[in-house]
Amino acid sequence: MKNIIRFILLILLQVWVLDKVSFDGFIIPYVYVLFVLLLPLNINKSLLLLIAFGTGLTIDFFENTLGLHAAALVLLAFFRPGIIHLFFPRLEFVSGEEPGIIKLGLGGFLKYSFSLVFIFQLVIVFLETFSFRHFLTSLWYVVLGTLVTVVFIVVTDLIFLPSKNKIRKR
Amino acid sequence: MRNLIIFIKRNQFFLLFLILEGISLFFVIHSYSYQRSVSFNAVNDFTGNILKTSGNISDYFLLSKINQQLLKENSKLHNQLSEKFGVNDTLSNKQDSNYTYIPAMVIRNTTNRHNNFILLNKGLKQGISKEMGVISDNGVAGIVIGVSENYSLVMSLLNSNAKISGRIKKNNQLVNVIWDENSPALGKVVDIPAHINLQPGDTVITSGNSFLFPAGMNIGTIVSYNKSENRGLNHAILKFSTDFNSLYFVYIIKNKMKKEEEKLLEENEK
Numbered sequence A: 001m002k003n004i005i006r007f008i009l010l011i012l013l014q015v016w017v018l019d020k021v022s023f024d025g026f027i028i029p030y031v032y033v034l035f036v037l038l039l040p041l042n043i044n045k046s047l048l049l050l051i052a053f054g055t056g057l058t059i060d061f062f063e064n065t066l067g068l069h070a071a072a073l074v075l076l077a078f079f080r081p082g083i084i085h086l087f088f089p090r091l092e093f094v095s096g097e098e099p100g101i102i103k104l105g106l107g108g109f110l111k112y113s114f115s116l117v118f119i120f121q122l123v124i125v126f127l128e129t130f131s132f133r134h135f136l137t138s139l140w141y142v143v144l145g146t147l148v149t150v151v152f153i154v155v156t157d158l159i160f161l162p163s164k165n166k167i168r169k170r
Numbered sequence B: 001m002r003n004l005i006i007f008i009k010r011n012q013f014f015l016l017f018l019i020l021e022g023i024s025l026f027f028v029i030h031s032y033s034y035q036r037s038v039s040f041n042a043v044n045d046f047t048g049n050i051l052k053t054s055g056n057i058s059d060y061f062l063l064s065k066i067n068q069q070l071l072k073e074n075s076k077l078h079n080q081l082s083e084k085f086g087v088n089d090t091l092s093n094k095q096d097s098n099y100t101y102i103p104a105m106v107i108r109n110t111t112n113r114h115n116n117f118i119l120l121n122k123g124l125k126q127g128i129s130k131e132m133g134v135i136s137d138n139g140v141a142g143i144v145i146g147v148s149e150n151y152s153l154v155m156s157l158l159n160s161n162a163k164i165s166g167r168i169k170k171n172n173q174l175v176n177v178i179w180d181e182n183s184p185a186l187g188k189v190v191d192i193p194a195h196i197n198l199q200p201g202d203t204v205i206t207s208g209n210s211f212l213f214p215a216g217m218n219i220g221t222i223v224s225y226n227k228s229e230n231r232g233l234n235h236a237i238l239k240f241s242t243d244f245n246s247l248y249f250v251y252i253i254k255n256k257m258k259k260e261e262e263k264l265l266e267e268n269e270k
Helices: A002-020 A031-037 A045-063 A068-087 A101-129 A135-169 B002-010 B012-030 B034-039 B045-086 B090-096 B258-269
Strands: B099-109 B115-120 B133-135 B140-147 B152-159 B164-168 B174-179 B186-193 B203-206 B218-226 B233-240 B249-255
Touching: A002 A031, A002 A045, A002 A135, A002 B045, A031 A045, A031 A068, A031 A101, A031 A135, A045 A068, A045 B012, A045 B045, A068 A101, A068 B012, A101 A135, B002 B012, B045 B099, B045 B249, B115 B140, B115 B249, B152 B174, B186 B218
Parallel strands: none
Antiparallel strands: B099 B115, B099 B249, B115 B152, B133 B140, B133 B249, B140 B152, B164 B174, B164 B203, B174 B186, B186 B233, B203 B218, B218 B233
16 A cells, blocks of 8 residues: 555656656656656565556656656666665565665665666667667766666665655554 | 486476577567567557556656747748748659658657667557658658557667668669667668768758658768778768757658558569
C-alpha cells in the first residue's frame, strides 16, 4: 500500500514538475527511479523485474518514448540484487525493509544509487540517440544526468523520511 | 522435459530479464521512423488529462505572455487582411480555401529530448486526424501523429524523425528540413544541389508538396551555409521561425482536399 502511494506520487512528481526542469539542454533528473531503488530488500527478484518493467512503461506513456524507460529500468532492476550483494555483502535486514538512507547510511546509499542510476542513464542516452557517433558527448551527458538524478533522489528520499518513521511507529 | 522445467526454474530471473528487455527493445526500435511512429504511438485521454492538470496551473502564470503573443498575431493578421483587400483577392482566396485552421492550446511541449513531442487540447471530437500539419503564429511547428477523443499528439520539428519538405524562397529550389539535434532553435537544410548559393538570411518556406502545409509558410531562415567540395548535395544551418521554447497556442491545419489529392497521386502511380 505504501508502495502504491509512493508510485503515484513519484510518477506525478516526474511528469508534472521534473520533466520541465532541464539543465544545459538535455539533462533531466529522473527521480521516479527512486521507486524501484526503494522496493523492499527481500522482494522476489522476478517480481522486481516485472515492477520495473511496469513502472518504465508508465513513464513511457507520458513521455511518448515507448520502450525506452522500460528497457533502462529493467536493466537497473536486473543489476540491483548484484549491486546490493557487492557493496553490502553482510547486510542484515528484516522482511519488508527498504534500502533507503536510514538502512544504508548516506555514503552507502550514494554508492548504491549512483551505480544503478549510471546504468539506467547509460541505456537512456545511448538508446535515445541510437548511435555511438557522439560517444564522448553522450558519455558526458550520462555522467551529468547521473549526478543530477542522484542529487534529486537523495533530496526526495530525505523529504519522504519523516512519514516513513511515522508508519514504522504504528 | 523435466530437465527443461528445472532449467527454466533455476534461470527464471535471467530468462524473465531477457524477455522483458526484448519486449522493450522491440518497442524502441519500432518507434524509430516517421511512418512507424504514426502507426505505433500511444496517446490517450487518461495521460492527457493528467498532463493537462499541471498545464492548467502553469497556464495561469503564463497568461500575460500568451496575451502578448495573441495581440501581436492579431495585428499581423489585420495587416494581412488590409493588404489582401487592397488588391484583387479572388486568386489568393481560392488558393487558401482548401485549408481550415483549428486553434489549439499546447498542454505539454518538450525541447530537451532527442525526440520531442507536443500535446494539444484538440482531438477526434474537433475533427483532428493523423498527419495534419501544425503551425505556430510564426511558422511550421510539427505534424499530428496521434489522436485520442480530446487530445492530439504532435511530432515537433525537434524530433529526429521529422522531415519537412521545403523550398528556398528566392530561387524555388526544393530542399528538405530536419532538426540538427543540438539546439531547440536550429535546424538543418539538407539536399541542396551544388550549384545553389545561399546567403545567411535567406528564407525557407513550405513547398506544399506534402499536402500537410499550404505552400509558402515560413520554416526558418538560413544562418550559415558551408559549401563542401566533394559531395553533390550540401547542407546549411537554419533558424526555425517557430520559437519552441515559448509555444502556447498553435493552429492545426486541416486540408479538405488531402484525400482527393492522395488518391489522384496513387492512381497515377499505378
